[in-house]
Amino acid sequence: MKPKSEDELAQMIAGANGPLRIKGGGTRPIGRCEGTEISTANLSGISLYEPGALTVVAGAGTPISEVEKALAAENQRLAFEPMDHRPLFGTKGAPTLGGMAAANVSGPRRISVGACRDFMLGVRMVDGAGNIIKNGGRVMKNVTGYDLVKLMTGSYGTLGVLTEISLKVLPNVECTGTVRLHGLSDRQAIESLSSALGSPFEATAAAHFPKGPSGDPVTMLRIEGFESSVKYRADKLQDLLKAYGEAEISIGDGSEWAAVRDVSSFADQVGDVWRISAKPSDAPEIVSRMDAKAVQYDWGGGLIWALADEGRDLRSALGDFDGHATLIRGKADVPTFQPEIPALAAITAGLRQKFDPRGILNPGIMS
């Protein structure tokens, strides 16, 4: 089904007599669910873009590339740099705003400017009973009523089908600097990233590869802004991190960070892909517990990407920790999302019951 309007979508959902599988661009097949496909492809297009107000409003089916193109023309961008899952999944098609929001897709800059959820200003949606609901709006500061925008972001379509999204955007930067350290152990690397992120020099990304392109460990920090400022801060970081070796500085367009964002090094490798959010200083120890085939640290250690043997329950190897693990790609017979503690699971179940009483929207995708 491909509704042409929000009203038509509402009728389709109200009239549905079985599970529906909601489709944006179809590039992020995270989680499992069955159902009649319902596509947001026709709910597409930018309806408002005010560069001076740093806001853009568009249909949920709008390709991200279309939005990014419009923003680039005004020297602006989606600052949370949504990851492109296509390399990892080998999927085709165009990622949409709706899919991005439904999966709260962010990138390395999450550590400095926030996640997709932090840039979501407003939504329009249709819930599981076919009600059209709006929340938030198109202004940056808005505390009018409950923040259902955050609740919808990252709900994988299970509480409602997004039809329109307003986003905060930010100015593009003139220049990007990358500071690299070589040969650090995981523990040293995370320590070095923590000390950079705890400095006034505003790194906008902090990643570590235990096995970089040449097979040796590479630790990376990103600095963005006006060229003189980037050079100044890169020098300061080099100085700050002296104890970890002589840092190498490169100034350019920052294109090397796309590979970090998209976890490209796992793209063509066989295995299940896990995404683990953790307290950064816990990360090396967590990684030591999981015996993964390959690992990438992002967010200064707060995000661990792990490539594990197919079908393995990596979560059971992790045990208890401050954070959560999601099976992004793979066939392991385990819940895709971290099981919640009972009190929280009860709230989640209650919310699902309210927003989708018949349980027809992407049923089971978040289990």
Place this chain on the structure above:
Amino acid sequence: MEMPTPDAYVLSRKDQIVARLAEVLPRDAVISDERETRAYECDALTAYKCPPLCAVLPANTKEVAAVLRVCHEMGVPVVPRGSGTSLAGGALPTADCVILGVAKMNDVIETNYDDRYIKVQTGRTNLSVTGAVETNGFFYAPDPSSQLACAIAGNIAMNSGGAHCLKYGVTTNNLMGVTMVLMDGTVVEIGGAHLDAGGLDILGVICGSEGQLGVVTEATLRILHKPEGARPVLMGYDSSEVAGQVVTDIIKAGILPVAIEFMDRPCIEATEAFAKAGYPMCEALLIVEVEGSKDEIDAQLKLIMEIAASHNPVELREAKDAEEAGRIWLGRKSAFGAMGQINDYMCLDGTIPVSSLPFVLKRIGEMSKEFGLDVGNVFHAGDGNMHPLILFDANKPGDLELCEDFGAEILKLCVEVGGCLTGEHGVGIEKRDLMNVQYDPADLEAQMAVKDVFDPAWLLNAAKVFPLDTSRARRAA
């Protein structure tokens, strides 16, 4: 402002309720004497007052859970209270309620500079969170004007902002985790020292829920290292249109100042009379602040000054030292006090798209004449969050009502141009009955359904946020 009729059955059982609470709390933590409960009769929206049935001051999560279990069992409404600085009446009691104050809960539980967070009890004041980490060079970014007094509990309830949120975001963008007690006494841990939710973003909906979903007792907050320096510039213009254009041009030039503050002539005049900050007399004054190293600040200010100069400013002043920076901020920071010197005032909080600024200011000026009440505008221009201050005389019969009507018209205008009723103060009782202007019944139904899940009996702060007619059936059930 209409409030629900107090539950006579609850009122009649005051002694039993107080006795049960006294069983689960230390002796000095239950306040039931009528002279003492008066201290809790209002928050910073002082036009409305109502002493509660009693007030309790638990010292930790366990005691909060015990209080809520008792109230839940006995069917007693609860109104949570941070420091009582809400301008929206978020902590206004009903006569049949227990005020649950978090003031005793002000400990720092953990600071972690490597992972850049602090965990505190939520009765701690906003400024003292920064106070706990500033010797290490860190700060907690959201900075509401009331930061000296306001509690983190209230900041989370209202999703408070501040002058510097253009760069750092508001409370929800800096809140990593909470310990929350549900109305039935269940304790839930949500989030923590990691980023983003593992399932639904429950934390996202708790922040800004105005104490209606649970009582947040502990919070994990993101802390940041202070920038190397910050410097403001002041610019004055002959019209708000031009000032609005300057704001747009700065943002479009790719500069993201940490703050862009705006004051109009009535506000400048009042402030000058009060604080003598040396502001120019003009139609619109902007304070723009940037951060970074000295060179970075110089580079950003050079661009900003070029833009500012190209719009024929009546004054353009760059702070050369800390003293001058302090003077530039002095007037802005004393604006509310200055207006208060002239008369009683009501402070509004609508947000508008920045592009509508000149139109909205013009309309407010016209409405000021129609209503016969003066109004000064001071606001966060970078994000469109306005704070019109309407002057009225509380001792003059009918003036408060006239002021409220005027305020309602301004907020309707904010919604009309694509904005919202409240940018950072919250709905409380103040904007409760205007919610229908911004939201359709289905929109409000979806929000109320969330409360149904957390607090099925609608005992927690239930007379707020939703128009009484809209929430009546749920509150009566």
